[in-house]
Amino acid sequence: xxxxxxxxxxxxxxxxxxxxxxxxxxxxxxxxxxxxxxxxxxxxxxxxxxxxxxxxxxxxxxxxxxxxxxxxxxxxxxxxxxxxxxxxxxxxxxxxxxxxxxxxxxxxxxxxxxxxxxxxxxxxxxxxxxxxxxxxxxxxxxxxxxxxxxxxxxxxxxxxxxxxxxxxxxxxxxxxxxxxxxxxxxxxxxxxxxxxxxxxxxxxxxxxxxxxxxxxxxxxxxxxxxxxxxxxxxxxxxxxxxxxxxxxxxxxxxxxxxxxxxxxxxxxxxxxxxxxxxxxxxxxxxxxxxxxxxxxxxxxxxxxxxxxxxxxxxxxxxxxxxxxxxxxxxxxxxxxxxxxxxxxxxxxxxxxxxxxxxxxxxxxxxxxxxxxxxxxxxxxxx
Amino acid sequence: xxxxxxxxxxxxxxxxxxxxxxxxxxxxxxxxxxxxxxxxxxxxxxxxxxxxxxxxxxxxxxxxxxxxxxxxxxxxxxxxxxxxxxxxxxx
Numbered sequence: 001x002x003x004x005x006x007x008x009x010x011x012x013x014x015x016x017x018x019x020x021x022x023x024x025x026x027x028x029x030x031x032x033x034x035x036x037x038x039x040x041x042x043x044x045x046x047x048x049x050x051x052x053x054x055x056x057x058x059x060x061x062x063x064x065x066x067x068x069x070x071x072x073x074x075x076x077x078x079x080x081x082x083x084x085x086x087x088x089x090x091x092x093x094x095x096x097x098x099x100x101x102x103x104x105x106x107x108x109x110x111x112x113x114x115x116x117x118x119x120x121x122x123x124x125x126x127x128x129x130x131x132x133x134x135x136x137x138x139x140x141x142x143x144x145x146x147x148x149x150x151x152x153x154x155x156x157x158x159x160x161x162x163x164x165x166x167x168x169x170x171x172x173x174x175x176x177x178x179x180x181x182x183x184x185x186x187x188x189x190x191x192x193x194x195x196x197x198x199x200x201x202x203x204x205x206x207x208x209x210x211x212x213x214x215x216x217x218x219x220x221x222x223x224x225x226x227x228x229x230x231x232x233x234x235x236x237x238x239x240x241x242x243x244x245x246x247x248x249x250x251x252x253x254x255x256x257x258x259x260x261x262x263x264x265x266x267x268x269x270x271x272x273x274x275x276x277x278x279x280x281x282x283x284x285x286x287x288x289x290x291x292x293x294x295x296x297x298x299x300x301x302x303x304x305x306x307x308x309x310x311x312x313x314x315x316x317x318x319x320x321x322x323x324x325x326x327x328x329x330x331x332x333x334x335x336x337x338x339x340x341x342x343x344x345x346x347x348x349x350x351x352x353x354x355x356x357x358x359x360x361x362x363x364x365x366x367x368x369x370x371x372x373x374x375x376x377x378x379x380x381x382x
Numbered sequence: 383x384x385x386x387x388x389x390x391x392x393x394x395x396x397x398x399x400x401x402x403x404x405x406x407x408x409x410x411x412x413x414x415x416x417x418x419x420x421x422x423x424x425x426x427x428x429x430x431x432x433x434x435x436x437x438x439x440x441x442x443x444x445x446x447x448x449x450x451x452x453x454x455x456x457x458x459x460x461x462x463x464x465x466x467x468x469x470x471x472x473x
Contacts, residue, residue: 282468301461301463303456
């Protein structure tokens with residue numbers, strides 16, 4: 001029987017980053033298992049944006065530390081292709097006095113931890129994105145170090161860097177069960193083999209709940225379909241991501257030239273559905289034509305869907321489990337697992353290797369949901 | 383003819399050499415190639431490259447073309463301007 005130090009379930013960005021950090025810190029026998037291939041789940045379906053403008057302290061810190069990693073990822077991971085990282089900012093539109101008040105609070109929080117965000121008037125926002133419809137919003141916030149990175153290539157960069165450090169990857173292999181004896185992890189059973197291990201990391205994205213169930217752990221997350229569309233590529237007309245929570249849109253031109261945009265469906269039910277709908281296309285087109293009429297002239301070439309793994313407070317669960325020794329989880333990112341991946345890998349590796357955690361990281365433990373305790377709720381989510 | 387000069391995906395300018403490099407790197411399916419190279423995601427949505435790439439995968443792994451899984455197709459069938467959709471949207 002195969003005996004290893006750690007089994008990571010899921011070869012999305014969180015699992016790949018965790019494997020990389022563990023290997024870099026000296027752990028030797030690490031296996032990443034995925035029932036499909038790298039980025040086959042939520043990572044490969046995400047909107048590719050990376051931002052630091054959040055409404056909770058934990059999310060702000062996670063985002064800031066992740067951006068700092070992305071800034072050096074190309075060199076640190078010695079990746080040969082271009083990661084398509086760009087920092088041209090996120091412009092977040094407000095459409096009411098209440099929202100503006102909320103944003104003022106957010107910017108204050110962001111600044112307090114060193115995120116260079118600021119509030120903008122309509123005129124200032126138009127200087128940043130001239131083709132905005134000035135009648136579609138009342139004020140905005142902007143952070144120039146937010147941006148974009150290619151999710152496929154970023155994942156591949158972690159994958160190849162992990163491979164060089166000796167991480168093993170098992171693709172097209174499905175974890176069927178997690179073996180627990182006396183509240184301790186003992187192994188993992190897949191459709192191809194039985195692996196002996198004392199450490200399991202649940203980085204299963206949309207299937208995090210199921211991978212919790214396998215070990216008898218109830219993780220309070222569910223999956224929800226979020227749709228996206230992409231246009232034909234065109235000349236560069238927009239630097240920053242334009243986003244509005246109240247209008248329900250995010251829209252960015254990626255370095256490749258196409259525009260990516262998405263919105264949430266308020267009627268979506270918890271499920272693993274990732275299909276495309278005509279309703280999304282209707283609503284998305286109307287919203288983008290209202291805010292960014294110029295973008296409306298472009299042709300949509302493709303739509304798709306992917307799972308948000310939603311937690312009760314829209315903050316991730318990056319955690320061990322106090323009643324199950326050896327079980328770790330990185331899930332419930334509520335749509336933002338890609339942009340928080342570097343710090344996820346760092347934090348899970350710190351937990352496994354018993355390094356001292358910073359205070360903000362302790363707050364991401366799953367035990368925060370015990371006894372219906374009130375937690376800091378993230379509202380800045382599309 | 384040089385493999386770098388044989389264009390397989392016209393939307394994204396992907397050559398036969400790019401496809402072979404990906405297969406040599408260990409990727410095995412159209413879906414994997416799609417994510418790394420963007421093949422099948424351009425304006426033609428794979429209508430040009432799909433069969434060519436499946437044939438290359440089949441040759442590389444010594445399989446029959448019909449045994450190579452077709453990539454996932456998504457709407458739309460052809461490009462449509464966002465404004466035209468918005469103008470005729472329901473509700």
